[in-house]
Amino acid sequence: MIDVKNIHKQFDRQAILNGVSLSVKKGSIYGLLGSNGAGKTTLLNTISGVYRQDKGNVFIDQQPVFENLEIKEKMVFIPDTLYFFPQYTIDQTASFYKNMYSGWNEERYVALREVFGIDTSKKIHKLSKGMQRQVSFWLSLSAMPDILILDEPFDGLDPVMRKKIKNLLVQDVAEREMTIMISSHNLREVEDLCDHIGILHKGNLLLEKDIDDLKSDVHKVQLAFKHDTPSSLFSSMQLLYKEERGSVTLAIVRGDYDEVTAHFQNYDPVIYDILPLTLEEIFIYEMGDAGYAIKNILV
Amino acid sequence: MFDLDLRSRKPIYEQLVDKMKELIITDILKSDEQLPSVRTLAQQLTINPNTIQRAYRELEAEGYIYSIKGKGSFVSPASVKATSEKLNKVKEELVKLLSEAMYLGMTMEQLQQMLSEIEEAVKGGSNDD
Numbered sequence: 263m264i265d266v267k268n269i270h271k272q273f274d275r276q277a278i279l280n281g282v283s284l285s286v287k288k289g290s291i292y293g294l295l296g297s298n299g300a301g302k303t304t305l306l307n308t309i310s311g312v313y314r315q316d317k318g319n320v321f322i323d324q325q326p327v328f329e330n331l332e333i334k335e336k337m338v339f340i341p342d343t344l345y346f347f348p349q350y351t352i353d354q355t356a357s358f359y360k361n362m363y364s365g366w367n368e369e370r371y372v373a374l375r376e377v378f379g380i381d382t383s384k385k386i387h388k389l390s391k392g393m394q395r396q397v398s399f400w401l402s403l404s405a406m407p408d409i410l411i412l413d414e415p416f417d418g419l420d421p422v423m424r425k426k427i428k429n430l431l432v433q434d435v436a437e438r439e440m441t442i443m444i445s446s447h448n449l450r451e452v453e454d455l456c457d458h459i460g461i462l463h464k465g466n467l468l469l470e471k472d473i474d475d476l477k478s479d480v481h482k483v484q485l486a487f488k489h490d491t492p493s494s495l496f497s498s499m500q501l502l503y504k505e506e507r508g509s510v511t512l513a514i515v516r517g518d519y520d521e522v523t524a525h526f527q528n529y530d531p532v533i534y535d536i537l538p539l540t541l542e543e544i545f546i547y548e549m550g551d552a553g554y555a556i557k558n559i560l561v
Numbered sequence: 562m563f564d565l566d567l568r569s570r571k572p573i574y575e576q577l578v579d580k581m582k583e584l585i586i587t588d589i590l591k592s593d594e595q596l597p598s599v600r601t602l603a604q605q606l607t608i609n610p611n612t613i614q615r616a617y618r619e620l621e622a623e624g625y626i627y628s629i630k631g632k633g634s635f636v637s638p639a640s641v642k643a644t645s646e647k648l649n650k651v652k653e654e655l656v657k658l659l660s661e662a663m664y665l666g667m668t669m670e671q672l673q674q675m676l677s678e679i680e681e682a683v684k685g686g687s688n689d690d
Contacts, residue, residue, distance in 0.1 A: 436600040436610040457611040
């Protein structure tokens, strides 16, 4: 559905995106993660056709996006800094959206009033930050987009509203096969929502994978032995990280769960724990590999 | 129907598969009973529908459920596989517990006595029926 091919983008001769390629399937929820200043927002702006890329292509349904009205009508982008027309009320903004989006669903707009419970005759710029976010979701979902692009979408929302909005998003994905792209720093937040993730760092995509494959591929292992730790313990393993904490060895290894377990059981450890990694741990590990490691600096 | 632990390290689809298996093995979900649709479950649990689809595919591949096109997914009639899987789980637990008991100084005789007592109790129970 979304195909990004080798995109380059520069601002003031500073390269922000260095040949990013990714693809998102229809009906998928794609999480875009990355370090600060990695180029996430630039990438999302390019995919939604706000920016024109210097090199490369962005295709949605095999068509280039930039200045393509037909595609843009089926797509909604909620940026990290929201924009509403000054002095407009919710109702007035809704009627603007109605003119812009041919798929506008008035019934849904009315039905969602129940969910958000905000007076539609209020001026949007007088609402709080969190309420403005709610209004942007309200209007976006009423436009019935095929593609929804969200930049840090849950910022400023309380836990109840977050859950409500996630629930609405999931319903649209299940019923209409809506495609969602989300960028976020809150890894817990995207962990339960996304099925694919991509990690961006310094304008390059470090990795792109199915989230369940990613998690079942890497394990955290804790081992302890009665006697000395056998020297050949990790010889045939794909070891990513190792740490000795007293007599307990903590290691991060890559491989199939059953194979890893069988391998270590051979050495007959007294303590053996194998845990899948959280997305946060995967992120930190992958970033460390790319030279963005955590350094504890004393000040 | 059930809740998932979103904080757990276990991937959500694995949790789903395990929960479903448990419900099927314990007969809470009966043979030929219809499972909730992907859509309903996604909405109830607020999780990605693709994850649920994947879990259902896995369960079908393992023979726990079957699907009829246009109708949905259903629980397979009690399979041998399900019982053997449960038996394996129980065995694993037993090994853990028995190792601990032996470590704490329980003797073979005591264990054997316990076993015969349990056997008696189980038999006695079935006689009451």
